[in-house]
Amino acid sequence: xxxxxxxxxxxxxxxxxxxxxxxxxxxxxxxxxxxxxxxxxxxxxxxxxxxxxxxxxxxxxxxxxxxxxxxxxxxxxxxxxxxxxxxxxxxxxxxxxxxxxxxxxxxxxxxxxxxxxxxxxxxxxxxxxxxxxxxxxxxxxxxxxxxxxxxxxxxxxxxxxxxxxxxxxxxxxxxxxxxxxxxxxxxxxxxxxxxxxxxxxxxxxxxxxxxxxxxxxxxxxxxxxxxxxxxxxxxxxxxxxxxxxxxxxxxxxxxxxxxxxxxxxxxxxxxxxxxxxxxxxxxxxxxxxxxxxxxxxxxxxxxxxxxxxxxxxxxxxxxxxxxxxxxxxxxxxxxxxxxxxxxxxxxxxxxxxxxxxxxxxxxxxxxxxxxxxxxxxxxxxxxxxxxxxxxxxxxxxxxxxxxxxxxxxxxxxxxxxxxxxxxxxxxxxxxxxxxxxxxxxxxxxxxxxxxxxxxxxxxxxxxxxxxxxxxxxxxxxxxxxxxxxxxxxxxxx
Amino acid sequence: xxxxxxxxxxxxxxxxxxxxxxxxxxxxxxxxxxxxxxxxxxxxxxxxxxxxxxxxxxxxxxxxxxxxxxxxxxxxxxxxxxxxxxxxxxxxxxxxxxxxxxxxxxxxxxxx
Numbered sequence: 001x002x003x004x005x006x007x008x009x010x011x012x013x014x015x016x017x018x019x020x021x022x023x024x025x026x027x028x029x030x031x032x033x034x035x036x037x038x039x040x041x042x043x044x045x046x047x048x049x050x051x052x053x054x055x056x057x058x059x060x061x062x063x064x065x066x067x068x069x070x071x072x073x074x075x076x077x078x079x080x081x082x083x084x085x086x087x088x089x090x091x092x093x094x095x096x097x098x099x100x101x102x103x104x105x106x107x108x109x110x111x112x113x114x115x116x117x118x119x120x121x122x123x124x125x126x127x128x129x130x131x132x133x134x135x136x137x138x139x140x141x142x143x144x145x146x147x148x149x150x151x152x153x154x155x156x157x158x159x160x161x162x163x164x165x166x167x168x169x170x171x172x173x174x175x176x177x178x179x180x181x182x183x184x185x186x187x188x189x190x191x192x193x194x195x196x197x198x199x200x201x202x203x204x205x206x207x208x209x210x211x212x213x214x215x216x217x218x219x220x221x222x223x224x225x226x227x228x229x230x231x232x233x234x235x236x237x238x239x240x241x242x243x244x245x246x247x248x249x250x251x252x253x254x255x256x257x258x259x260x261x262x263x264x265x266x267x268x269x270x271x272x273x274x275x276x277x278x279x280x281x282x283x284x285x286x287x288x289x290x291x292x293x294x295x296x297x298x299x300x301x302x303x304x305x306x307x308x309x310x311x312x313x314x315x316x317x318x319x320x321x322x323x324x325x326x327x328x329x330x331x332x333x334x335x336x337x338x339x340x341x342x343x344x345x346x347x348x349x350x351x352x353x354x355x356x357x358x359x360x361x362x363x364x365x366x367x368x369x370x371x372x373x374x375x376x377x378x379x380x381x382x383x384x385x386x387x388x389x390x391x392x393x394x395x396x397x398x399x400x401x402x403x404x405x406x407x408x409x410x411x412x413x414x415x416x417x418x419x420x421x422x423x424x425x426x427x428x429x430x431x432x433x434x435x436x437x438x439x440x441x442x443x444x445x446x447x448x449x450x451x452x453x454x455x456x457x458x459x460x461x462x463x464x465x466x467x468x469x470x471x472x473x474x475x476x477x478x479x480x481x482x483x484x485x486x487x488x489x490x491x492x493x
Numbered sequence: 494x495x496x497x498x499x500x501x502x503x504x505x506x507x508x509x510x511x512x513x514x515x516x517x518x519x520x521x522x523x524x525x526x527x528x529x530x531x532x533x534x535x536x537x538x539x540x541x542x543x544x545x546x547x548x549x550x551x552x553x554x555x556x557x558x559x560x561x562x563x564x565x566x567x568x569x570x571x572x573x574x575x576x577x578x579x580x581x582x583x584x585x586x587x588x589x590x591x592x593x594x595x596x597x598x599x600x601x602x603x604x605x
Contacts (some may be wrong), residue, residue: 016523101585202565217562242573246566325525332526334598336589346526354528362527364516366537367544368527383551385561387575390554392562423540424547440565465565 004029005172009073009229011318016037016072023058023072027051030074033173033492040141042168045121054116071114076174076267078165079120081107082209090211091135092125094356095337101237104209106220113236122164125358130429132163134360140164140305142414143171147454156414158187165223170488177223182213184433186221187445188423191409191458196230199463202440203248206241214323217437227475231255251471259476264298273309274357283408286449290459293481308396311387318371318384325368338432392439398462407432409445409458444471447484463485513542
């Protein structure tokens with residue numbers, strides 16, 4: 001069978017069942033694609049032997065008619081997931097050489113369903129960043145390039161923190177990619193790379209074995225080529241786990257059935273506060289187009305208000321660093337990772353952490369330590385948690401009137417690597433994505449069009465807790481209406 | 494043409510810049526057990542001040558009566574049966590230790 005790389009996961013799974021190709025052939029095609037696209041720096045480790053062995057085992061199961069839901073599908077794993085026996089660094093110097101002795105729950109679900117592991121994917125260090133530029137392995141290049149305008153010829157960011165995952169998907173060097181999303185780290189890179197990205201309800205996916213960034217916000221979710229693949233992968237990743245005390249014990253709606261249910265009679269809210277001063281007119285136009293697509297499919301769109309939206313980012317940038325500073329206290333040079341010797345225990349800690357963490361991680365540890373320190377705790381940390389309550393309340397109120405919300409995914413398309421930006425400006429990338437993390441509710445980014453520069457743009461749907469099925473229904477409608485069938489110029493073929 | 498992100502938000506930013514005294518970075522770096530090179534301290538101090546100034550906008554909200562939200566799950570911490578389910582594998586526990594000796598992690602001397 002020719003052109004294996006152009007198949008979606010659902011199509012590839014069907015081709016395997018019909019014996020149109022073997023899992024070994026599919027995996028070999030992807031291992032070659034990884035070599036062909038190595039310049040984008042998406043992979044930090046390639047587990048070719050493991051992949052070949054897993055694909056052989058898939059072929060054996062398929063021959064016996066025992067193939068799982070993801071049997072033989074090649075997967076690239078963000079380096080935030082612990083993978084047993086395979087170095088896991090969260091793209092940080094401090095974890096160089098760390099080889100987990102256990103597998104994350106989410107990746108073990110994928111392998112149990114028959115998926116094949118190709119390797120580990122680059123990300124921002126400890127998932128802290130929006131451009132994949134804070135990685136100890138260096139930045140990732142977006143396989144998309146501008147075809148018009150000032151950005152032509154410039155290397156662009158794939159977004160972050162799941163930048164390697166989204167770039168590998170766009171480069172067709174993996175067929176599915178689990179990401180993690182603390183403030184937009186699945187949805188923003190998915191939007192920048194023309195992929196579908198879903199952050200599920202907080203607690204849907206177990207956090208066991210995922211390197212912790214901000215525990216009350218972190219969620220794993222799928223990055224896929226289309227909405228059907230998203231439904232397939234989300235179903236595999238989710239599930240209750242006693243190993244995570246915040247894991248939800250609730251059945252996932254039938255997401256594959258949701259694909260074709262349509263949205264007739266649904267009410268979709270258009271939040272007033274997501275219109276920003278001086279917003280890019282292309283983003284505004286796409287948002288209006290999205291609204292028209294949903295109405296054409298039988299939904300009614302109504303303006304709604306989420307009055308505390310503008311406070312989401314500053315609240316997030318207190319809560320997330322506070323939790324990060326606490327979570328990252330474990331990297332002390334004693335139990336795992338790098339160590340720099342010192343005369344005393346305290347000196348060893350400080351030198352190890354000073355040498356092992358990059359600038360962005362240090363900055364967030366310092367902010368987090370500051371807002372949690374005596375005399376500042378109430379003014380910053382408690383205040384941010386109170387604001388978080390107001391933001392959650394906004395969503396609860398609005399979801400009494402509507403089934404879902406439609407917003408842009410990002411305020412811009414992908415920007416050039418190395419763009420000089422102060423910390424606060426970089427934070428603003430997440431303006432549309434952060435509120436769903438604070439409220440713990442699911443949200444999806446769907447590729448919906450190209451900018452005048454020829455770069456992908458995404459629309460975001462946000463739903464109430466546990467209603468991933470609503471997201472899939474709406475996303476399938478947008479996908480069909482948008483007819484987004486563009487492929488990145490840097491994709492393997 | 495895409496507008497730079499900085500321009501989008503100018504009207505929303507709180508411009509008043511907080512100042513942080515020069516002892517703040519060394520103090521919190523010590524609390525965080527994080528060595529910060531001397532030449533990086535003044536730049537970090539400015540960065541911290543600009544971020545803290547930006548989050549000051551939260552003070553525009555009256556939250557006196559609002560209960561802080563620490564977890565969105567809405568359920569209590571579940572308890573499981575008190576039985577051993579894993580463990581007793583010192584080799585696995587120690588396999589990533591930078592320095593170890595006979596089933597112990599080794600650290601610099603802490604008692605004189």
